[in-house]
Amino acid sequence: MSAANPSDEVLDVVDEHDRVTGQAPRGEVYARGLIHRCTFIQVRDAQDRIFVHRRTPTKLVFPSMYDMFVGGVVGAGESYDAAALREAEEELGVSGLPAPVPVLKFLYDSEGVAGKWWSAVYEVRCELSVRPQVEEVAWHAFLPEAELTARLAEWAWVPDGLAAYERLRAHRAGGG
Template identity: 60%
Template sequence: MTNPAEELLDVVDERDRVIGTAPRGEVYRQGLTHRCVFVLVRDPAGRIFVHRRTDTKLFAPGAYDMFVGGVVGSGETYPEAAVREAEEELGVRGIAPRPLFKFLYREEKLSWWCDMYEAEWDGPVSPQESEVAWHTWLTPAELADRLDRDAFVPDGREAYRRYLELRAERPGPA
């Protein structure tokens, strides 16, 4: 397995246009804007897959997250990355993420485009040990309680806030 810091990413501008490439470690060090995907995975009962990131992650080690996902590799499309990341992190095959929306996330010296998806999974999961230290399925109310007391990744918090706003504006199936 290659070192995640060496993974080649597309560097993009404020309109999400590719302007170059760089290794992930360099992208993080220099605060270059890049691309990520977030997939909110629910089971048929509407519970959300929530996990704690491993302590070896480059960004937000040990934090909780309600999304599976990650960086989009150089030359990879957002939909390709959404399927790849969801399948890798959940340890499954055949997941079909549905696109929701995209936004530019900024914090201090870092920024990335977040392409949001949701998916339903009706089967066992075998999360990737290098990415996921702990996992469970939580109801939206249980997740809201955890958000008030646990350290969640900041970009995931922002993405989930936007997701809830979208659902309030356009109610649909859980």
């Protein structure tokens, strides 16, 4: 699915109701602020710790920021479920991961950074030894949720991941 240059990867362009209206290269989608699709997968290990990482400085969007999800854009013609598994395995550097479980979906507005995107949030347990993709992950660790929560005010987090995390926490608490 991945193109040699990430900005050349073709994505489905969708509307406010998540219906496909066309296709365009990722660079054009971002430049024109077109609505597209992304996956966010919260990964927990056998001890229920959450995979946290810092993005590489070469990322097209939100470089060098921390994230509590793996994931990425959904390719043209790809389902959210297929993209979630592909992205999780790629970023974690594993194969044979269980299928991520969908939890919720929302429309995120990057407020001028790269448009809006439908954000499908998943959960998966990874008991495999991870070898994160060096092109995507500069640093990583599995953190207890209490430590992750303590770091929210200290580290620079990707805003879309933070929005997804807040929605996931509210969902778990019975608020949606």
